Amino acid sequence: MKMVSAIIKHFKLDEVRDALNKIGVQGMTAIEVKGFGRQKGHMEVYRGVEYEVKFLPKVKIEVAVPGNKLDDVIRAIQEKAKTGEIGDGKIFVYDLEDVVRIRTGERGEEAL
C-alpha cells in the first residue's frame, strides 16, 4: 500500500475529491498547511510598513491506496489540481507498511 500526500490549491480540492471518488477512492484526509516554494508570497502593508508573507495557504490531502491504484491516483490528482501556474503543488508518495480500521480492527488493504 502507498500513501499519496499532495499539496494543492484550496479551490481545487472539490474537483480532486470528485475525481478520486470516481476511480474508487473512498476516503481521504485533508489538512490546512502553509507552503513555501517558487511561488512568490504576497506583499502586505501594515501601518506604512511593507512586508512579504512568504508562506501561502495550501491544502494537503493524504490518500492511502492499494499499490495497484497508485498510478491512477497520481494521475487523477495531477490532472485535476493543475492550473499550469507556479504554486500548483506537489505529490509525494510513501510506502505504507500497514493500515488498521479502528472500528473493525481490519488490517491492510481491507482497511482502506
Place this chain on the structure above:
Amino acid sequence: MKMVSAIIKHFKLDEVRDALNKIGVQGMTAIEVKGFGRQKGHMEVYRGVEYEVKFLPKVKIEVAVPGNKLDDVIRAIQEKAKTGEIGDGKIFVYDLEDVVRIRTGERGEEAL
C-alpha cells in the same frame, strides 16, 4: 523505528493519550484535520439552501515508536479510539528511517 499515524475522533484523544502514556510512550503530536470517508457529512442550511459538508473534523496523532512497541501502540489506539460506529478512523504505519532530538542531537531510538 515506526511512525504510527492515526486519524481519530476528537473526544477520544484524552483516552488515547493516557493509554499510550501507560505503555511508555512519552511523546506525540496532534494535528487538526478534516476527514472524508464512509461516514456521512452533515447537512447544513443557509438562507434556504441545503448543502452537505462532506469533510468532518478529526484529529490526527503521530507517534514515533521503537519497532518492538509497535503492536502495543496499535492495540492501545485501536481499543481506546473505537466506538464501533462508522468514522472511528484509521491507523497508518510508516517506516521511520531516523529520528533526531533537536535539543541534544541524539539520534535513533535514543531520541524518542
Place this chain on the structure above:
Amino acid sequence: MKMVSAIIKHFKLDEVRDALNKIGVQGMTAIEVKGFGRQKGHMEVYRGVEYEVKFLPKVKIEVAVPGNKLDDVIRAIQEKAKTGEIGDGKIFVYDLEDVVRIRTGERGEEAL
C-alpha cells in the same frame, strides 16, 4: 529522496527557513500542530478551577530533499531550531518513493 519532517518551536521557523534556503532547499510546507512530550504544559485557571493544558503549540515543517542533501538539511534544522531547553522538538526522516510536480508533471528529484 527523503522526507524530513521536523517539529519545532514557532519562533524558530524564520531562522530555519533561511538556513534551509541557504543550503539550496527551495520549498517546504509548514503545519500548525500540538505537541505533547517531556515539556510540561501550562496551567490555566478558569473561574476558580485550575487545569493543565497538556498539548503545546508547535509547528511542523516538511521538507522533501534529495538523498545527498539529507545530512545538511538535518544539521541545519537541528542547529537553528535548538534553544537547548526541553521541548525543542524532533526531526523525523522517511523514505520518499516518488515526487510529482503538479504543474509540469516532472517526477523524482526533478520535481523538488
Place this chain on the structure above:
Amino acid sequence: MKSKLIIKLMLFLMALAVPAFAEEAAPAAGPSLGLTISNVWMMVATFLVFIMHLGFASLEAGLTRSKNTVNILFKNTLIPAIGLLTYAWLGFSLMYPGEFNGIFGFAGFGLPFPTVAGALDLAYNEGYTYWTDFLFQGMFAATAATIVSGAVAERIKLNSFLVFSAIFVGLVYPITGSWKWGGGWLDSMGFYDFAGSTLVHSVGGWGALIGAIMLGARKGKYVNGKIKPIPGHSMPLATIGVFLLWLGWFGFNGGSVLSADPALVSLTLVTTCIAAAAGIVGAMITTWIISKKPDLSMVLNGCLAGLVGITAGADQMGLGSSFWIGLIAGGLVVVSVMAIDRLKIDDPVGAISVHLVCGIWGTLAVGLFGAMAGLKQFGIQLLGAGAYGITTAVAATVIFSVVKATMGLRVSEEEEVEGLDLGEHGLEAYPDLALRPAAKSSAL
C-alpha cells in the same frame, strides 16, 4: 408603580405642573414641558434597557463554546421579540392591573391604554406617556428570561426554551411583579426594590437555578467527581457584553426613577457606577487572592454583581454605601461561582451567582445600608426575597416539568457533542475560522 417613589416625585411633578397649568390657558393645550422632558428621559432609558439584550447575548455567547454560539444568539434574538409581544398582549395588564386584590389582577388583553377624546391621555402620568411606560417595562420584562438563558446554555432544546420563556415572561414575571411595582401586597408591607434586584434579577436567577438543576450539567463538565473547566470561546465578546450591560444599567436604574428629576436620577447614576466599579475591584481582589491569577471572566461577573447589588436601593444609598455594596457583591460573586460549581450545578455564565445571589444581597442591603436601613426593614426585605424565591422557584419547576414531560428539555447527547449550532440550526457561527480540537475535546 414603584409606589414608594411617588412621594418624592410629587414635589418634582408639582413643580413641573406649574407651566403645565399655565399652558392650559393657551388656546390649544398640548403636553406640559415637564412631561415632555421626563418622557424624553424615559425613552432614553428604554433604549438603554433595550441594548442590555445585546449585552446579554454577547456575554452569554462569549462565555460558552463556539459550537453553540448560533443557538445562543438565536435565543437571545427571540427573547426580546417574544418578551415584547407577550408583555403587550398579557404581561403589562397583569403587572399593572390598577386597583386589585394585591395578589392577582388583570386589566385586559392587549394594551388598554387611557384615552381622552380619542388621543392618548397625557395626564395619565405626569412622568411619561402610556406608550413609554409600556415600552420601558416591556424591555425590563424580557431581561428576566434572558437571565435564565445563560444558565441553561449549551444543552437545552431550542423550542422548549422558547416555550418556557414565553410563559415565564408572560405570566410569572408580571404576576409576581404586581405584588410590588403593581402596588400589591408586598408593596403595602413596605418591601422595597427600587429597580428590581428581586423583581427582575432574583426572579430570573431562580429560573436559572431551577433550569440548571433540572437539565443537569453539560457533558464533560464534571468527570469522576472532578470539575473540568469549559472556557468560553470569546473574551472580547464577553467584555463587550458586560460594557453594554453597564451602559444599559444607566437606563435600568436611572429610568426607574420614572421621571427626569435631576437630583434623584443623577444620584442613582452615581450610586450605580460606584457599585459597578467597586464590584470590579472586589472581584479582582478576590480572584487574585484565590486563583493567584486575576480571572477576566470573574471580573466581568463582578461588574454585573455590583450592578445587580445596587439595583434594589440605588436611590437610597450614599457613595460610601454604594461602594461597600458593590465591593461585597464583587467578592460574593466569585465565591458563589466557585461554590455553585462545587455543588455540581453547571451554570456556564455565572447567571445564578450574579442575578440570584447578588439580587438577594442587594435586596437585603436596603435594610443594612442607606436611608432605609433598619432591623424592621431588613426583616421585610428578607420576607420579600423569600416570597419571590418560593413563588418563582415553584413556578419555574412546574413549567420546566411540564415542558420536560411534553417536549423534552435536553438535546440528545450526540447533538450536545456535535454542538447545538449544527443540531438545531444547521449553521456554524464561524464557518471560515478553523476550530481548535479544544472546541471538541478538553484535551488540547
Place this chain on the structure above:
Amino acid sequence: MKSKLIIKLMLFLMALAVPAFAEEAAPAAGPSLGLTISNVWMMVATFLVFIMHLGFASLEAGLTRSKNTVNILFKNTLIPAIGLLTYAWLGFSLMYPGEFNGIFGFAGFGLPFPTVAGALDLAYNEGYTYWTDFLFQGMFAATAATIVSGAVAERIKLNSFLVFSAIFVGLVYPITGSWKWGGGWLDSMGFYDFAGSTLVHSVGGWGALIGAIMLGARKGKYVNGKIKPIPGHSMPLATIGVFLLWLGWFGFNGGSVLSADPALVSLTLVTTCIAAAAGIVGAMITTWIISKKPDLSMVLNGCLAGLVGITAGADQMGLGSSFWIGLIAGGLVVVSVMAIDRLKIDDPVGAISVHLVCGIWGTLAVGLFGAMAGLKQFGIQLLGAGAYGITTAVAATVIFSVVKATMGLRVSEEEEVEGLDLGEHGLEAYPDLALRPAAKSSAL
C-alpha cells in the same frame, strides 16, 4: 420637511411656544424651553441613526467571508464620512431647497444656514436647530449608500464603489428625497412615507438590485445551475449588527417625528418595536417551516424586515397593525431571499429583500393599515413607490454603467478568489486566527 406631520406638530409647538413668548419679555431672550427639549431629543435621535452605520458594517461583515472583511469595514467607515461631507456641501441644499418647482431645487453649496444678528436663527424651526436638522438628515443620507454596499460585497472594486456612493448620496438620494420630504410633487399628491421605507430603504434597495445584477454573482455562488451557499463568517458580528440597527431605528423613526412630542414619539417607538418583534417571529416561523431548521441569518433579516416595513407608517399604526405589518414583512423577507437567489441574483446579505422588498411592502401598508388606509391612499402609495423605483433604478444603472466603462466595476477573478482584503488593502482581518479551507473553497 415631512410635511404631513406638520399639522400634528402645530398643536404641540404652539403649546411649547407659550413659555417661549414669555421669555421674550425677559431681558436677554434665549432659546425657548420647548426648542431646547426637542433639540435634545433630535440630537439623541441623531446619535442613534449614526450608530446604524456600525450596525450595517457589522451585519455586512458578519454575513460575508473573512477574506473580504477588511474591505467591507473600509467601505462602511468611508460611507458615513463621504456621506456627511457630500451632504453638507450639496445634498442638504438639494433635498430641502425651500420653495421650489417640486422636482428639482437647490439652495446653494455648503450649508446656507439661517442667521439672525450673526447667530443661528433659533426661530428657524421650533423643533430643533438648523445644525441638528442637518446632522440628523446627513446621518440618514449615508444609510442609503450603505444598503447598496451589502448587495455588491465581495466583488466590487473599492474605488468604483466609493465613486458610486458619493454620487448616489450626493445627488440621487437628495433630489428624489426632495419630492416628498422637501415638499415636492409627491408630497403635494399626498404620498406618505413617515421615515423612509421608500425614500431611504427602497432607494438604497434599488441601488442594491441594480448593483448586484450589473456585477453578477460571486464566483462559486451558482455552479452548473445549482445554488452553493456561501455562509457569512461571523454570526456574532451579524447579530451585533442587527441589534445596533434596531437600536438605531429608535432614532430613525422616533426622530422622524421631528420634535419631542411625547405621545407621537412614544407611539412611534412602540409600533417600531412591535414590528421588529413580529418580524423576528414571522421570519422564524417561515424559515422553520421551509428549512426545518430555524436559520439565524434569516431571523436577523426578519427583524430588519419588520423595521423597514413599519417605517413608512410608524406614526399611523396601532399595535395590531404594527404586528401584522411586521409579521408579514418577516415572512416576506425569507421568501424573497430564496426567490432572489433562485433568480441567480447574488445578494450576500439580503439587502434587496430587506430594504427594497420590505420597503415597498411598508409603503403600500400605509394604504392598507392604520389611520390613512384606503384605496385612494393605496393608489398614491403605489404611484410613489413606482416613481422612486423607476427614477432610482435608472439613475443607478447610469452611474454604474459610467463607472464600469471608466474605472471598471469588478475586481479580477484572482483577487476575488484570494480575497479583496489582500487584493485591495494588503491586510487581513484576522491575521492571528487560522482560516479554514472553507474560507477558500466550499468543499470543506
Place this chain on the structure above:
Amino acid sequence: MKSKLIIKLMLFLMALAVPAFAEEAAPAAGPSLGLTISNVWMMVATFLVFIMHLGFASLEAGLTRSKNTVNILFKNTLIPAIGLLTYAWLGFSLMYPGEFNGIFGFAGFGLPFPTVAGALDLAYNEGYTYWTDFLFQGMFAATAATIVSGAVAERIKLNSFLVFSAIFVGLVYPITGSWKWGGGWLDSMGFYDFAGSTLVHSVGGWGALIGAIMLGARKGKYVNGKIKPIPGHSMPLATIGVFLLWLGWFGFNGGSVLSADPALVSLTLVTTCIAAAAGIVGAMITTWIISKKPDLSMVLNGCLAGLVGITAGADQMGLGSSFWIGLIAGGLVVVSVMAIDRLKIDDPVGAISVHLVCGIWGTLAVGLFGAMAGLKQFGIQLLGAGAYGITTAVAATVIFSVVKATMGLRVSEEEEVEGLDLGEHGLEAYPDLALRPAAKSSAL
C-alpha cells in the same frame, strides 16, 4: 469649569431661569425645567463618554495580537473602575477645588457635595446637578489612563500598569486639569481647550510616549534595524472600537458645552462630525498615496485624529475650519505613525500619534482657525500645550521610574513570547479558535 464658556452660557441660563423663578412662587419649589433639560442632556453625554471605554478596549484589543487580548480587556475593564473610584475620592476635589492659587488646590476627600437643607443643592449649577457633574467628569478622567494603555500594550506588567493608572488618574490628570478647567493659571491667561485636546488627549498621549520609551519595543518589532509589522488580530474589533469612540465623542464634545444650549451643542456636534469625516478622508488619501493600498488601521486612526483635532475648538469653528482641521489631522496621523515607528518607538495602536500629536495640533488650531484665531492666541495655545507637555512628561517619567524600580515594568521575555494572557491571567481569549503560527512568529 471650562470658564470661557460661561459668558455664552449666561444668556442661555438667564433665559432658563425665568421659569425657574416663576416656580419659586409655587408651593413646593422643585428643580427648574431648564436645569432638568440640561441635566438630561448632560446625563446622556455621560453615557456616551462611558461607552468610549468600550471603544478604547475594542480598538486596543483589535490592534494587538490575540495572545494578549485577555490582558488588554482586563486593563480596560479595570481602568474605568479605578478611574471612577479615585476620581470620587480624590480627583474631582483636586480638579475643581473652587477658589485656589491657580496651581494646586484641594476641596477635600470624598465628594463634598453642596447641600441645602439636607438635599442636593440644585442651584449649585444651573446646567446640571453636582452628581451629574461628577459622573461626567469622572468618565472623562478615566480616558486619560486608557490612552496610555494602548501604547504600552503587549509587554507591561498588569499590576505595574494598574498602579501607574491609579496615580495618573488620581493625581496628574486632575491637578494639571485644574490649571484650565478648574479656573487655574492657564485659564486666567486665556488658554483655550474646549473639551480636552490638551487636558485629556495630550496628557494621555504624553503618558503614552513616556511609557512606550521606557518599556522599549515589543520583541520582534525592530530586528536588525528593520521594522517588522505586527498586525493587530481583529479588524472588526478595531472598527467597532472606532465607531464607539466617534459615538462617545458626541458626548465628549457635546457635553462639554455643559448645558443643553441648542445652538451651541448642535454646532459642536456638527463640527465634531465634519472633522471626523475629514479625518477619515485625510488618512485614506495619505495612506493610499504612501502605501498604494488604503490601510484600514490608518483610516481608523484618521477618524480619531480628526476627533482629537477638533476637540480643543469644537465650539469655535465653522464648517470649513472643521473640515480642514480634520483633514490635516487625518494626514498628520498617518505621517506621525510612520515617523514614530522609524524612531523605533513602539506604539502598537498609534496612541501617541492620535492623542499626543493631534492633541497638540488641535490645541494650536484654535489659534489658527475659527473665532479665536490670532497670533496672540496661538502663542498662548503653544504655551499651554508646552506647559502640559513638560509637566505630564516629567510626572509620567517619575511614576514609571518608581514603579520600575519597585515592582518592575516589563513582563519576562518568556511571558511576552508566550503571551500575557497565559502569563498574567492563565486564560486565552479564544480557546476554541485555532491560532495561526502567525500569532507566534512573523514568518507565516
